[in-house]
Amino acid sequence: MLNVMHKTEEEVAEEIMASPHTQHLTFKTGLPDHLSVLFGLRVCRNLRHLTIEDDKRDEMDLAFLEHCPKLERLEIHKFDGKKIDLTPVGEFQSGIRVIDIYYCKNVGTIDLSPLRKTRDLESLHVTLTKLSSLDLSPLTGLRKLRELNVHTDHLSSIDLSPVAESALTKLKLAQNNLRDVDLSPLAGLKELCELGLGNNELQRIDLTPLTGSALAILHLFGNKLTGVDLSPIGECPLEEVLLNTNRIVHIDLGPLSGCTTLRRLELAGNQLTDVDLAPLGSCSALSELSLSYSSPSTSLRSTLENIDLGPLRSCRELKVLKVSGHAIKTVDLSPLAACASLETLKLDCNRLCSVNLFPLSACRKLNTHCLSGNRIRTINLEPLKDHPEIQDIELQVNKLRFLDLTPLANCACLKKVDMWDNPIADLVVPDFSHRAKPVLLALPAELLESDKACLGANSEAVYGSHL
Structure with a gap:
């Protein structure tokens, strides 16, 4: 791999000519000022990977690609100009496999027509933040195309029919401005395993064309969806379904029943009024579930x-469970006793007045437990006694008057306990002297300033907002 920084014309030419067998060449500060230098690439007949970064010229001239007959991968990153002419790619690089045009913030249009000749193209990545329209028709007939990634800030619509006969396995259209997208051209793409439509303006989505596909990853987060019918993809080998930050009030999880490959389900940031988790009982591989509110x-x-x-x-593989920001008044944690892999449990910002932690004594990998922002008056931390992995316990913004931290004395990984904004009048702190580092205790200001905060050895008290 050869990295070339901007130097004199002679130095650039010397570096290139001295490496006739290099396969990966990177221009770290754009193309040289004198393009004639690039004719030195005629000695780089084995060049397979070319990266051009931070080029400042107004238009990128790729004519020199004539001298790179074996090029398979072209990357243009952070180009500051306004035009990229891909004509030389079509003329000289019919065997190119990967084109990655990343974060070229001033390019408002791009013509993909030269790519009609790139019959071996497998991956096209276009990140152009000013792009408001994109014609994919030149991709028609590119049967080896496996990955398409288009990312702009202003693309309100896109016609996917040109990729109907491709070999797409990954289609990523995240963070555009898409208001609607017709997935029907994807109906024949049975190898499609990843669809990314996150951070758009979608108000509805019909997943029917994905029926029978190899879909494993579905990203629909950050849209304006009020509902999603998952039944068309119920038989797909789903692994990750992200529906967070939408406007979903109700969702039927029934289609996910029996999905033994599902690892992650995100519904956080919606406005769920009810949720039936029964279908997830047969999702044996589920490791992360987030149901937090808006x-x-x-x-x-x-x-x-x-x-x-x-x-x-x-x-049994559940590691992360988040049920924050609702109006939950009571919760039975006993089912979690069977979740020995549980690492993070968040029940913050609900209306819990009490919670029985005893089922968590079986969760020996638990490292973060958040109960902040509730109405808890008393809590028994005995179930967390000698927990080998517990690091953070968040109890701030509750109604605790008494708190006994003694059960935490031998929690070797404990880093901090948040308890600020509680009317604590009586606090029992154990001896942490056997630890290498002190345990941080975020106390209510009133308690911190009083003589009632009798801290044990190797603990450090701070006011919560300064932790």
Whole structure:
């Protein structure tokens, strides 16, 4: 691999000519000022990978590609100009496999027609933040195309029919401005395993064309969807379904029943009024489940008062469970006793007045437990005694008057306990002297300033907001 920084014309030419057998050449500061230098690439007959970074010229001239007959991968990163002419790619690089045009912020249009001749093209990545339209018709007939990634900030629509006869396995259209997208051209793409449509403006989506596909990853987060029918993809080998930060009020998880490949399901940032987890009881590989309510920018309050975690007792691989920001008043954690792999449990910002932690004594990998922002008056930490992995316990913004931290004395990994914004009048802190580092205790200001905060050895008290 040869990295060339901007030097004198002679130095650039010397570096290139001295490496006739290099296969990966990177221009770290753009193309040389004198393009005649690039004719030195005629000695780079084995060049397979070319990267051009931070080029400042107004238009990128790729005519020199004539001298790179074996080029397989072309990367143009952070080009500051306004035009990229791909004509030389079509004329001289019919065997190219990967084209990656990344974050070229001033390019408003790009003509893909030269790519009609690139019959071996497997991957096309276009990140042009000013692009408002993109004609994919030149991709028609590119039967080896396996990955298409288009990322702009202003693309409101896109016609996918040109890729109907491709070999797409990954289609990524995240962070555009798509208001609607017709997936029907994907109906014949049975090898499609990843579809990314996150951070768009979609209000509806029909997944029917994906029926019978190899879909494993589905990203629909950050849209304006009020509902999603998962039944068309119920038989797909799903692994990751991200529906977070939409406007979903109700969703039927029934189609996911029996999906033994599902690892991650994200529904955070929606406005769920009810949720039935029963279908997830047969999702034996589920490791991450997030049901937290709306994002901080949403002023609406959740009306979800109850949740049955019973089905999760069959999810033995569950590592992360987040049920934050609802109006839940009571919750039975006993099903989690079967989740020995549980690492993170978040029940913050609900209306819990009490919670029985004893089922968590079986969760020996638990490292983060968040109960902040509830109405908890008393809590027994005995179930966390001698927990080998527990690091953070968040109890701030509750109604605790008494707190005994003694059960945490031998929690070797414990880093901090948040308890600020509680009316704590009595705090029992154990001796942490056997630890290498002190345990941080984020206390209420009133307690910190009083003589009631009798800290044990090797603990450090701070006010919560300064932690």
